[in-house]
Amino acid sequence: MRDYGKISPKFWTGNTGREIRKAGQEAQLVALYLMTCPGANMLGVYYLPAPHVAHATGSTPEGALKVLRSLAAIGFCTYDEGSEWVWVHEMAAYQVGEQLKPTDNRAKGAEKEWLGFPKLPFLSAFYERYKDALFLPERHDIAPPSEAPSKPLRSQEQEQEQEQEQEQENNSKVEPVGSTALDSPVDSKPGTSKNGSTPNRYADDIHRVFGHWQRVMRHPQAKLDGKRISRIRDRLKDGYTADQLIAAVDGCTRSPHHMGENDRSTRYDDIELICRDAKHVDQFLRLADAPDLTGMSAAARRTATAAQKWLSSEESGNAH
Structure with missing residues (x-):
């Protein structure tokens, strides 16, 4: 269970927040619950049966499901009724960060969570949203990005910059690695040569x-x-x-x-x-x-380098 959850002021002032307000107080309450409930995680993808929502918010299971559908229509979340899993679209951006460094321990935590998710209908869309920001590895058990839902998901921040978001989405539509890049030196289909007869081990x-x-x-x-x-x-x-x-x-x-x-x-x-x-x-x-020295001042870098050299010399001495 998490000790706390972050909620941005944009929840109240952003486009999505205003749409939630129009949907009524029950929608606002359930949206807040989705971001703070005990079963949630930092990525905003988790198991959430409608009766759990009903119990926590004082509603009925049918009423909770109706509100979840309305929040999905607004673009705040995606709820898969078959598996009873929810994805709160911008939760990872608020709880983890818009962009991590590959050496950040939070990236390792995000990867662990991501690889542990069961196969869900919205995982392709989630991967497209966060693969670069959280350095998520590909999963071969879900639909490839080219088959992911093409309709962009609205969010509290992105809706205010829809034109910029659309431009970034268009720029990101690049040819997937492996579609034609290996046609000549190495076949694009893993495990075969170009003529389909000679295995390619690399x-x-x-x-x-x-x-x-x-x-x-x-x-x-x-x-x-x-x-x-x-x-x-x-x-x-x-x-x-x-x-x-x-x-x-x-x-x-x-x-x-x-x-x-x-x-x-x-x-x-x-x-x-x-x-x-x-x-x-x-x-x-x-x-x-070695220590990550990028972004450090020259003095801090010299100190870190000296400390690393000292530790290396100590380890070398102890080895003898």
Whole structure:
């Protein structure tokens, strides 16, 4: 059970909040309950039978279900009556944050919650909404993003910027990784060659590593071209696992220099660089276990680096 839940003032002043107010006090009460009930979690996706709502709000199960339907029509939530699971659309944005860093422990918590959800009709829409903000991995047991509901969900903040939201939605409609990118160097269908006869042992891992890099580095428009395929495949052939290459990508995010804190203010984060050779992979793998120095002042960075070196020397001495 959570100790507390966050509620934004926009609940009362935003477009969605005003629509809820028009629906009546019972709708406002149930909406508040959805955000604060004991069974809720930080992602706003949880099991909620209508009788539970009725008991907590003093309504009847039929009345609670009617209000849930009205809140869904407004765009505040999605309620699947078959499974009795609810998704409060903007709850994760308020409880967790609009954008996390890949090294944030909350991202790990969000991933754990996400992977634990049963197969639900609205999971594709949830994934599209939060995959980049919370660094959620793909799930193969739900419909791919291309089959997700195309109608955008209204929210307390997004409704005030509908034009900007529509523009961002259009920009995000990029070709899914793996649809044509591997047609030449590696077949786009995992496990087969282009002619369909020769198994390709690296295709799945290449997709996985590249997809993680796209999410972590926030390059959704990046293409999996021949050079990037070749770099990732070569390192897999060297004996590195996909998990190690993914860790190397995460390590790159911990390097201030590679994240743009340099004299040119330029990011050096391409997957080609990370997987250029074994030396680069090893370098970034070491950074994956180092403190995250991005965003620190020069003095704080020197202190953290010195502390890390001291700890390393202590561990090395104890080993002998």
